[in-house]
């Protein structure tokens with residue numbers, strides 16, 4: 001694998017398959033391929049293969065992440081594409097980072113601003129509400145998912161709205177919003193391409209930024225053939241995307257209301273900010289007269305000048321592009337329109353009180369920790385069986401349901417790469433370990449996992465040794481989590497280094513983990 | 519108790535008892551590019567946008583005329599070039615669904631990212647910038663700021679209800695990383711550097727440049 005960190009912007013290889021014949025915008029003026037907006041910097045090819053599905057959900061029983069991961073790994077085309085695609089995003093992130101001399105300073109600022117805001121959260125929410133109201137925004141507060149859904153339903157009922165176009169929002173996933181709306185007879189249309197694919201396939205998003213990243217083009221062709229009537233034999237990506245555009249546009253024009261999330265909320269101006277690449281949030285917000293934004297209370301920052309820090313970090317960390325194509329600031333309703341903001345707690349205020357875990361609220365949902373995580377890349381987001389997957393999921397899912405997600409904090413090699421890439425400097429791997437300890441205390445965690453805990457605990461308590469242990473992790477990550485096996489942090493870390501191809505090392509990690517032996 | 523009070527009370531009960539002062543954010547502008555316009559152009563093109571170089575003939579608007587020559591519906595909100603759909607007569611956003619080209623002027627642009635800022639003052643109807651198939655943006659080269667830190671000092675963010683940075687056209691790579699322009703919104707975004715011939719609609723005395 002070449003190291004694209006050394007490549008100049010836009011100098012990735014142009015591959016003819018990757019651009020539509022007439023789309024010369026997909027090419028830089030020197031003929032090189034563009035790779036903004038999640039575009040891969042190299043062609044990824046895969047052969048058709050049935051899509052492995054996510055974790056099996058049995059009520060409140062602990063999710064068996066390893067079981068679902070096994071099925072993902074047993075689908076080599078999916079596993080390979082997923083792994084390469086996300087690693088490509090990670091490398092593009094590195095490339096961007098190297099272009100910004102103040103990168104580390106920005107991360108420290110972002111972390112400090114978030115920590116300041118979270119420790120004064122009540123004051124800033126109060127400020128936001130006052131300013132937003134003064135600008136004509138209706139502000140609502142929801143304690144939990146159920147209240148959020150009821151409030152939105154109430155607003156829609158007041159306007160006799162029967163259809164809602166919306167942009168991607170992890171918060172509404174958290175709230176089970178689409179299910180609720182279906183139960184009250186309101187049609188919800190997702191407008192983000194990836195999210196729409198997932199909605200039509202009746203599957204949850206597998207990644208916070210690229211919701212259908214676990215699907216091959218042939219999977220999408222099948223979903224679209226079954227739902228919007230495309231040619232089942234045609235899996236050309238341009239054809240599929242265009243068919244979706246054509247199918248969704250009339251729904252956008254006819255919708256009674258629009259909904260977005262919010263990436264950032266600015267207290268001093270009463271503004272909320274939405275970042276997308278497709279412009280679908282702006283369609284959702286600006287075509288219907290009614291705009292509802294559902295926003296988690298932790299998204300707030302004090303002032304506009306702070307926004308610059310986060311906007312500079314977000315897309316670079318997420319996709320390795322300097323900015324999302326659209327970064328939209330909503331400060332009040334448009335002429336003749338109506339705007340509502342629903343501020344949602346849903347466990348956040350409680351999380352704020354958890355001494356070891358409150359800083360997880362700094363998260364800006366960039367997905368960088370997922371893209372870099374060897375376990376995530378190899379097992380797919382749906383294997384976690386939770387709204388949030390990957391490293392960030394491991395540390396926030398248990399706050400929603402400690403029993404159901406009790407296995408998740410063990411789906412990590414504790415290699416620390418997530419912590420290294422996190423733009424707001426959350427100590428993710430340390431929190432993963434802290435959750436293990438917590439869950440062992442509170443729940444019946446299998447013996448083998450308890451042993452893993454002990455080894456990790458010893459190493460984590462000696463920072464210098466730990467740093468040395470993870471020093472080479474980044475290199476190993478490029479291919480496989482060799483480190484996963486050899487770092488001695490894990491139950492499956494009892495192996496000795498033996499020369500075998502990377503693929504095998506992962507599988508042996510996997511087998512050991514899965515089987516709970518060694 | 520209302521949900522609002524409940525949530526705020528729960529927050530107060532949970533607030534971490536640590537001292538975290540708000541840091542000062544520098545402007546990070548010690549090393550600006552020699553030309554903001556060419557830095558902007560470079561960034562724009564990286565994001566899939568088209569920069570319309572002024573032709574040698576000196577007829578600055580010629581590239582725009584060429585682009586819209588065969589278009590059926592052109593909606594312009596700028597005095598420099600006329601369209602055939604008068605935005606003043608549009609009463610519902612849906613009436614803009616058949617627009618092939620929208621022509622608007624940006625409030626300002628950012629060299630670092632190649633973004634142009636479009637607000638309700640520039641668009642008249644916000645949906646215009648998303649329902650049109652293609653978007654052409656006029657930009658006064660004097661309206662380019664070096665980076666986002668400068669951008670967020672601009673008055674637009676305190677005065678307008680809607681302000682959106684467009685950085686290239688609508689794009690997605692949600693299927694196997696293949697880049698598609700025009701996922702939902704505009705299929706292309708072109709920027710023409712051309713000085714303002716009229717003052718922008720003044721919204722307040724601070725509308726003048728800050729940089």
Ligand code: SF4
Pocket residue numbers: 362363364365366367368369370392418421422423424425426428
């Ligand atoms: S934890 Fe950090 S890296 Fe992961 S999604 Fe959140 S902000 Fe991004």
